[in-house]
Amino acid sequence: MIKERKIILISCDSPRSLLDFRGKLIEALIVKHEVIIFTPKIEQEWIKNKLTGMAIKIYENGLNPSNVSIISDLKYLFELSKIIRLTKPDVFFPYTFKPVIYGVFVARLCKVNHITPMLTGLGYNFIDIGSRKSLIQKITRILLKLSLSASKRLHIIFQNQDDYNTLIRANIITKRNTAHVVNGSGVDLSYYQYSPPDLNNISFLMISRLINAKGIKEYYYAAKQIKESFPEIVFKLIGPYDDNIDAISAELYSKIKTDGTIQYIGLVDDVRPYISQCSVVVLPSYYGEGVPRCLLEGMAMGRAVITCNSVGCRETINPILQMENGFLIPIKDIKQLASKMEYYIRHTDEVTRFGVNGRKYAFEKFDVNKVNQAMVNILEGT
Template sequence: MKFVFFANTDWYLYNFRLATARRLQADGHEVVMMSPPGEFGARFAALGLRWVTLPMHRASLNPLREAATLWQLVKLLRRERPDLLHSFTVKCAIYGALAARAASVPAVVNAVAGMGYVFTSDSFKARSLRPVVKALFRATFGGVRSLLILQNPDDATAFAASRLARPDRIRVIRSSGVNTTRFQPVNPPRRRDGRLRVLLAARLLWEKGLQEFVDAARLLREQGRDVEFLLAGMPDPGNPRSVNAPQVQQWVDAGLLQWLGHVDDMPALLHTVDVMVLPSYYREGVPRSLIEAAACGLAIVTTGLPGCREVVTQHGVDGLRVDARDARGLADQIIALDDDRELLWQLGCSARQRALADFDERLVIQRTVDVYAELMPNHVGMQRFHASREVSI
């Protein structure tokens, strides 16, 4: 069989879907990665994966440009003739579903990780786009040869209640998975009596709780607390709610945090910190930073909003929860961990067990290929999917 994976950045395909592509390769299938041009795409060739580029502007609303993008996608799919198209993110899912119909692609899987900017922002632009995006969802996500993968039950309920997709066409697969062998607790463990190091790793969007993170750092400094705040991630020029680099530099100059920028070796970084914080009020799927931190046995502090509560299911058991937009509450939870290093250790152990049970990428990949097999049960090659259902951890 031939698969095409389509996303709005090559970075996303490389970091989040490479393991699935390689699993398909190992099962004897061909996988083509498709995205706009970028610096990660060239890495696919070394792994025997072909990469094709599609000119696409994530934030564009120009009708002529978008029509040209859609037509280019149709032409690419007609040329590649995949058995199945798997599209990721809202815009790619909509465009992919429309183009797949025009190109007669036999099966389509759409993956939407979180509701995104259009559904979470109160800006005029987001509110204006919302009814259009909803109409496109309803028009594109209803095919009998297509399925929609969402990352948490809250999104599944929201999509069904709003009639954005039929409940029988929705599948829930929690997260894109994490390699629990690569991401594992540091050995020997970090000293529990040292300076507490707190990390927020995410795209630099306001809705990720960056202001609350900075305000918590300021509150702890005012109290004389010796806690180190680290920020990993880069601005996202394609998102209207991105924090710009000069703003982050102001926080650095004020002594509130260290900015690490883009980090290639996340396991190495996670082995140097004690706590992962994500005070997000973004409509997350399941945040990758949280499951990576859980796999490394870190204590997690996050909100109880959809997506985040898939990782921290019980406050005080597998992590700590705070209210959204509550910097004081976030500061108090960090203080609790600074004062109680036994709690810090216990939460990290529970988080690791949670990652092994629910977020191991081998489980996630198997659930994904099961969706493929569901769409094409009689296709040659599906037997190999079913023959490899047992996953050992």
């Protein structure tokens, strides 16, 4: 007989992601199941209060997601094994790289019955970013192959088909693996509501951590190029400058903050007012995304987009003629990025049309309720 009510243990590398990216999923799970969370220390009290208010047990750890630390990583392994033995979960759901790689190892050893790791994009691990990082890439790939070896208990979740194909080609997983593809993390269309774009004051918005592979440099120099012909056009950038192996240079960061090309806003708790004020959302990323959340948020609010023809990003552009919602450009192509920006400046009617199409595409493909139903089915093993 199948056990109806299950204990589901979720492991992540960022407490903010629990509500920002998985909040609606957690709400769907607690209707029928007990949810336990294993997370790095929660600094924001409101996140902890929200989770405890949902009757969720929280266990904290000292995992550093961005850098390699043998001591903290080993401590994570040890603490997770203790939590699994203590809580005896029926389902283990880790997402992002370190929780997936380390967590699946531990869950296998502890004989968890249903292990459902989700890869929210492959990040740097399958792009060419230099010799120093390539060693980390090699280690990550080896660990990933060992962690994801085929098993009846293991069900891998991908956010786009490209990532699945990449791991097959790299021989990290095989056709023997049970794999599922869902449409990113989805977007809450009732929370990110449509608003008409300002066509009298065309402006561009990028939402991203300040790392090279997200296309920060390309956005900055395309903005600089546009301002030579259209000095009134506003460019905004939201996102933190954090400790990351691929953080932009101090020189570029200083220019962004001081030279007036871009209005740098930093990290914000709610992006909706900024999306509402902008005309077009831009993400020239070649990072190895799952499906970029910022683009889904922009689409949900009726914003035209510009993004790269790269993994995860290309998922957000409707390929059907007359239903296009934005432009795909080659990676690292500042000239093409500036060209598409200029197109929107000169064709303001397209800003509205693309934005309306984007909202429709978000309903059709990325509605968080549809995505979460698929996720619940996978986690429940149905």
